[in-house]
Amino acid sequence: MNRYNHFSMQIITDFVFLCIVIFLCPMPQHIYTDSIYASTHVNWDSLTDNKSEELHITYMGTPYFPNASECGYIELMLENRFNIQFEPVFLDLNAYQQTKPLMLAAGSAPDVWGEADPITLQQAIRHNLIMEIPYDLIKQHAPNYVKIINSFAPQSWLFSYAQGKNYGVPTIWTDGIYPYQCIWRKDWLNNVGIKKTPETLEEMYAALYMFRHCDPDKNGKKDTYGLTTNYDWWWMQFSEIFGASGVLPYDWTIHDGKIVWGGVLPETKSTLKLLHKWYADELIDPDFIINKNEDAEERAFVSGRVGYACGATSHGAASFDNFDETAPASLVSKLHTLCPDAQITIGVLPLGPQGKRGIRVWGGGGNIFVFSARLNNHPQKILRILVMWEQMCTDPNLFIESKAGKRTVHWDYRNNANASGGLKLLPPYDNPHRATAAVVNLSLGGGPYWNPCGAMPIFLEQFYSQKEIAFNQAHRNPALGLKDVFLKPDVVPSAGKYLRVLRERQKTVFAQIIRGDKPIEAFDNFVREWYDRGGQKMTDDANLLYKQLSNISQKVITGD
Amino acid sequence: MQLVWMLVPVLLFFIIFSYIPMCGLIIAFKDYRMDLGIIHSPWAGLANLSELLQAFEFRKALTNTIIISMLRLSFGFVAPVLLALLLNEIRVTWYKRTIQTIVYLPYFFSWVLLGGIILTVFSSNGPMNLVYMLLLDICNFCLGQINSLFGTNLHHFAFSPIQFMTNRHWFLFVLILTGIWQEVGYSAIIYLAALAGIPVELYESANVDGAGRWHQTIHITLPVLMPTIVTLFLLRLGQILNAGFDQIYNLYNPIVYDSADIIDTYVLRILQNMDFSLATAAGMFKSIIGMILIVTVNMIVNKYTKGEKGLW
Incomplete structure (x- = not known):
C-alpha cells in the first residue's frame, strides 16, 4: 500500500471515530439556553380539558418495576380509556435515586413523576422544576380522591407544601396504617421449655436468652441468636423495642405539647441501655450492623440463626402473605424448605415497663406525584391525569385493572367467582419477575405505578379474602402503630441541610452504645452535639411546621 | 504527518x-x-467553597480520604510490582498463565457483587472467622500438649469472633486487602509488559558474570522497571483523593462511618439533596489537590533524576 493510501485510511478512521464520539455524546441542548422551564401563569378557572384531544404524556411512577417495558396491558388500557399516549419511564430504585436528579438537571424530566423523598421534593420546588397545583383544583377534579387522602393521612399534604402553596398530589397507602407484628419459632420455645409466647420485655428477654444459650435447635452447637435487625433501615431498627417505651428514635413526636426529636428523649436512652444489656448477653446477632439486604431479618429467621423476627423485612414478618403455604416465596414456605419441622407462632408486640407497646408505621401517606414545570404550557394534561386517578379510586373495575391487570389473564379469584378466598396471580405472572415486567401486583394497599390509590374500605370486600381481613383484625391493630407527627421526618424545611448528616451520626452513636464501644453517657454528648449541629434549627422549624399543620388540617376539614 | x-x-x-x-x-x-x-x-x-471547607463532615471526609489513600498507596502500589517480579520468575508457561488469569479475574467483578461476598466472608460466622477459630484450636492443642509434657499451666485462648467489618482498624485492613486483591492482577500487566521488553542478553551476560537470580532482579530488572514505576506512581498520586468509592460504599456501615466516610460518599449525599453547586465545589477541590500533587512530585522527581524520569 502506498503512502497516499495509508494517509487516506488514517483520515477515514479518524472520521469514523469522530462520528462515534459525536454519536455517543449528545450535546446538552438545554443547559446553555435561557431557561428550561419557562414559567407562564396558568389560569386554572378558565381551563377545560377537551377529552377528544389525544394527549402525549411522559410518566414515571414509583421505581419498583425496573424490568417493565412500554405498551404493557395496563398502559394500553389506560391509553384507550383516557385518550392519552403514555411514554412511561421504568427505573430501579438505585437508578431512580441517582439518575433522577440528573434527568431533572438536564431538562429531560417526565411530565408526571413520583417523588418518595420530601427532601428532594423540596429541592425540586426550590429549583422551580415542578408546578404548583392548587389544592382546590385537585379537589374540584378528583373530589373523592381528596376525601380519601384527608380521611387517611391529611399530613401527607405537607410533603409537597412550600411557602403556603401545594406542589403535588399525595398517594394513598392504606396498608401503611397496619403495624407489623412479631413472630416466634414455636418449636424453639418448646425446646427451651417456654410454654407461653412472650408478651412483655422481661419475658422476651428470658426467651431470647434461652435461644442464645440453651441450644434451641438441638444441633449441639452454640450458633443461634435471639434477634437481629436491619440496621440500615432507620425506620425499623429495633422499632418494637423502642416502641415498648413509646418512642420513635428517628422521628418527630409530641412531648409536653411541643415537637421534639425522638432520638434525644430519655426513653430512647433507657432503651439503648436495655439494648446494650441484650447485646452484652449475646442476644443480638453481632452482625446486625452490616445487614444491608432488605430481607436480612427474614433471612436470619428462615436460616435458623435467630428465633424471633418483627418489622425489618420487606412486608413485616407477620404479614398474611407470609403464612401462605402454597406460595413458594412466602416466609413459611421458605422456612419449611430448610427445616420441615419448624413451627411459627404469631406473638404480640412486647409490653414495656410503663405499659406501652407499639411499632413504627408510615401511616396512610405514601409518595407524592408531581408535575413538571413544563406543563405550564399544557396544563390540560394535569386535568386528564387527575380525572384518571379519581376514577381509579372510585371505580372498582378500573382500580383492580390498573393494579393487577386483567382478570383471567393476569389474576383471578381463588374461589371461582368471588373474593372470599382472595386473589391470586395466574401463571406466568405468579413468577415475581414476570409480574414486575408486566407492572402487575397484588399488594393492593400501595406500591403504585399507574394507580396512586390504596385499597379503600369499599374495595376490601371485593378484593380481600375474609381470612386476610380477619388476620389483620386479629394481629395488626392500627392503634399500636406509632407515627411521626408529620408521617415523614424529612418534611421539616431545614431537614435538607441537616437531617441526613445527623441521622447517620445518630446511627453511629447508637450502634456504638448498643455494642458497648461507648458507655451510655455518650448519649448525653450526642444530644448536645445533635442540637449544636443543626438539631435546634430543625426543632424550631418542626414546631413552626406543626402550627401550620393545624392550619392545613383546619382548611382540609372545613373545606370538606 | x-x-x-x-x-x-x-x-x-x-x-x-x-x-x-x-x-x-x-x-x-x-x-x-x-x-x-x-x-x-x-x-x-467563593461561598460554596467556604461552606464546604467549614463543614465538619467535609473535613472529616477529607482526613479519611487521605488516610485511606495513603494506606492504599503504601501497600497497593508495591503489590503489583512484586507480583510481576514473581510471575516473571516462573518458567512453566501454563502455570504462569493459570496464575495470571486467577489473579486477574476479580478485576472483572463489580463491587456490588464483591461487597456481598466480602461481607459474608468476613462476617462473625464467616470463613475468615472459621479459619481464625481453627488456628486458635491448633494453638490450644499445642498448649495442651506443652502443659501435659512439662506440667506447666499455660492458659488456653478463648475464641471470640473478630469483628472484621465493625472494628475500624480491621475494617481498614479489609478495605486495603480486598482492594489489592481486586486490582493487583490488572495493575501487574503493565509491569509484565515492561519486563517482557528487557533484552535476554542482559541476563545472559549477568549469568556469565556469576550473578544469581536475586542479583539479576536487583541490578537488571528493577532499574529497567524504574521509569514505569515512577510514571505509574505519579499518575497514582493524581488520584490520591479518589479513595475507592464503589468499594467503600458497598462495604461500610454506621459503626465505621467515622473512619470510612470519604469525599465521594459525602458528595453523593450532597448530590442526592440536589445541591449541585456544593457537589461541584467538592469535585473541583479534589481535582485541584490532585493537580498540585502531580506537579510538585513531578518537579521533585525531575530534580533528583536530572529531568530524566519525570512525566514532562
Missing part, C-alpha cells in the same frame, strides 16, 4: 470528554438553579 493525524482521535476524546465539561466548573461559583440554567444562575463567589 501521519503521526499527527493519529493523534486527532485522542485529542478529540480529551477535548470533548475532559476539557469541554470543565466549563461546568463555574457551577461551583454559582448558586445553581436548574430552572435558570448555568449561565443565568446568580453568582455566589
Whole structure:
C-alpha cells in the first residue's frame, strides 16, 4: 500500500471515530439556553380539558418495576380509556435515586413523576422544576380522591407544601396504617421449655436468652441468636423495642405539647441501655450492623440463626402473605424448605415497663406525584391525569385493572367467582419477575405505578379474602402503630441541610452504645452535639411546621 | 504527518470528554438553579467553597480520604510490582498463565457483587472467622500438649469472633486487602509488559558474570522497571483523593462511618439533596489537590533524576 493510501485510511478512521464520539455524546441542548422551564401563569378557572384531544404524556411512577417495558396491558388500557399516549419511564430504585436528579438537571424530566423523598421534593420546588397545583383544583377534579387522602393521612399534604402553596398530589397507602407484628419459632420455645409466647420485655428477654444459650435447635452447637435487625433501615431498627417505651428514635413526636426529636428523649436512652444489656448477653446477632439486604431479618429467621423476627423485612414478618403455604416465596414456605419441622407462632408486640407497646408505621401517606414545570404550557394534561386517578379510586373495575391487570389473564379469584378466598396471580405472572415486567401486583394497599390509590374500605370486600381481613383484625391493630407527627421526618424545611448528616451520626452513636464501644453517657454528648449541629434549627422549624399543620388540617376539614 | 493525524482521535476524546465539561466548573461559583440554567444562575463567589471547607463532615471526609489513600498507596502500589517480579520468575508457561488469569479475574467483578461476598466472608460466622477459630484450636492443642509434657499451666485462648467489618482498624485492613486483591492482577500487566521488553542478553551476560537470580532482579530488572514505576506512581498520586468509592460504599456501615466516610460518599449525599453547586465545589477541590500533587512530585522527581524520569 502506498503512502497516499495509508494517509487516506488514517483520515477515514479518524472520521469514523469522530462520528462515534459525536454519536455517543449528545450535546446538552438545554443547559446553555435561557431557561428550561419557562414559567407562564396558568389560569386554572378558565381551563377545560377537551377529552377528544389525544394527549402525549411522559410518566414515571414509583421505581419498583425496573424490568417493565412500554405498551404493557395496563398502559394500553389506560391509553384507550383516557385518550392519552403514555411514554412511561421504568427505573430501579438505585437508578431512580441517582439518575433522577440528573434527568431533572438536564431538562429531560417526565411530565408526571413520583417523588418518595420530601427532601428532594423540596429541592425540586426550590429549583422551580415542578408546578404548583392548587389544592382546590385537585379537589374540584378528583373530589373523592381528596376525601380519601384527608380521611387517611391529611399530613401527607405537607410533603409537597412550600411557602403556603401545594406542589403535588399525595398517594394513598392504606396498608401503611397496619403495624407489623412479631413472630416466634414455636418449636424453639418448646425446646427451651417456654410454654407461653412472650408478651412483655422481661419475658422476651428470658426467651431470647434461652435461644442464645440453651441450644434451641438441638444441633449441639452454640450458633443461634435471639434477634437481629436491619440496621440500615432507620425506620425499623429495633422499632418494637423502642416502641415498648413509646418512642420513635428517628422521628418527630409530641412531648409536653411541643415537637421534639425522638432520638434525644430519655426513653430512647433507657432503651439503648436495655439494648446494650441484650447485646452484652449475646442476644443480638453481632452482625446486625452490616445487614444491608432488605430481607436480612427474614433471612436470619428462615436460616435458623435467630428465633424471633418483627418489622425489618420487606412486608413485616407477620404479614398474611407470609403464612401462605402454597406460595413458594412466602416466609413459611421458605422456612419449611430448610427445616420441615419448624413451627411459627404469631406473638404480640412486647409490653414495656410503663405499659406501652407499639411499632413504627408510615401511616396512610405514601409518595407524592408531581408535575413538571413544563406543563405550564399544557396544563390540560394535569386535568386528564387527575380525572384518571379519581376514577381509579372510585371505580372498582378500573382500580383492580390498573393494579393487577386483567382478570383471567393476569389474576383471578381463588374461589371461582368471588373474593372470599382472595386473589391470586395466574401463571406466568405468579413468577415475581414476570409480574414486575408486566407492572402487575397484588399488594393492593400501595406500591403504585399507574394507580396512586390504596385499597379503600369499599374495595376490601371485593378484593380481600375474609381470612386476610380477619388476620389483620386479629394481629395488626392500627392503634399500636406509632407515627411521626408529620408521617415523614424529612418534611421539616431545614431537614435538607441537616437531617441526613445527623441521622447517620445518630446511627453511629447508637450502634456504638448498643455494642458497648461507648458507655451510655455518650448519649448525653450526642444530644448536645445533635442540637449544636443543626438539631435546634430543625426543632424550631418542626414546631413552626406543626402550627401550620393545624392550619392545613383546619382548611382540609372545613373545606370538606 | 501521519503521526499527527493519529493523534486527532485522542485529542478529540480529551477535548470533548475532559476539557469541554470543565466549563461546568463555574457551577461551583454559582448558586445553581436548574430552572435558570448555568449561565443565568446568580453568582455566589467563593461561598460554596467556604461552606464546604467549614463543614465538619467535609473535613472529616477529607482526613479519611487521605488516610485511606495513603494506606492504599503504601501497600497497593508495591503489590503489583512484586507480583510481576514473581510471575516473571516462573518458567512453566501454563502455570504462569493459570496464575495470571486467577489473579486477574476479580478485576472483572463489580463491587456490588464483591461487597456481598466480602461481607459474608468476613462476617462473625464467616470463613475468615472459621479459619481464625481453627488456628486458635491448633494453638490450644499445642498448649495442651506443652502443659501435659512439662506440667506447666499455660492458659488456653478463648475464641471470640473478630469483628472484621465493625472494628475500624480491621475494617481498614479489609478495605486495603480486598482492594489489592481486586486490582493487583490488572495493575501487574503493565509491569509484565515492561519486563517482557528487557533484552535476554542482559541476563545472559549477568549469568556469565556469576550473578544469581536475586542479583539479576536487583541490578537488571528493577532499574529497567524504574521509569514505569515512577510514571505509574505519579499518575497514582493524581488520584490520591479518589479513595475507592464503589468499594467503600458497598462495604461500610454506621459503626465505621467515622473512619470510612470519604469525599465521594459525602458528595453523593450532597448530590442526592440536589445541591449541585456544593457537589461541584467538592469535585473541583479534589481535582485541584490532585493537580498540585502531580506537579510538585513531578518537579521533585525531575530534580533528583536530572529531568530524566519525570512525566514532562
